Amino acid sequence: MRAFLPMSQIPAYRQSLVLIFAALVAVPALAAETPLFKLVARDGVFEPTVIEVPAGKRVRLEIHNEGKTAMEFESRDLKQEKIIPPGGKATVTIGAMKAGEYRFFDEFHEKTGQGKFIAK
Secondary structure: OOOOOOHHHOOHHHHHHHHHHHHHHHHHHHHHHOOEEEEEEOOOOEEOOEEEEOOOOOEEEEEEEOOOOOEEEEEOOOOEEEEEOOOOEEEEEEOOOOOEEEEEEEHHHOOOOEEEEEEO
16 A cells, blocks of 8 residues: 655656646636626626625626726625726626625716625
């Protein structure tokens, strides 16, 4: 029966391979635990306008700008802002929210580009 060797006795290139493999396995597992929500911005209008998210969990928001002009996703409540060119997309990670409502808007189309997260 073969015993495990201490890291100090394993050649450096094998240590690197082990660490790279561990990182490749861990990163997708962490990403899978963070829920992804999608938001479409189209010339000053969001779809959907209300996004329900789990309270107490970090979330990712994928924003697609299907409009003809740039848009700026902004939430003062969540301290987030991101400019997205026409036809572009971006993903933002939002920290865990307490139960409640959190407003977001398109700063370039603030009169019509309004939405909110509801954390439950």
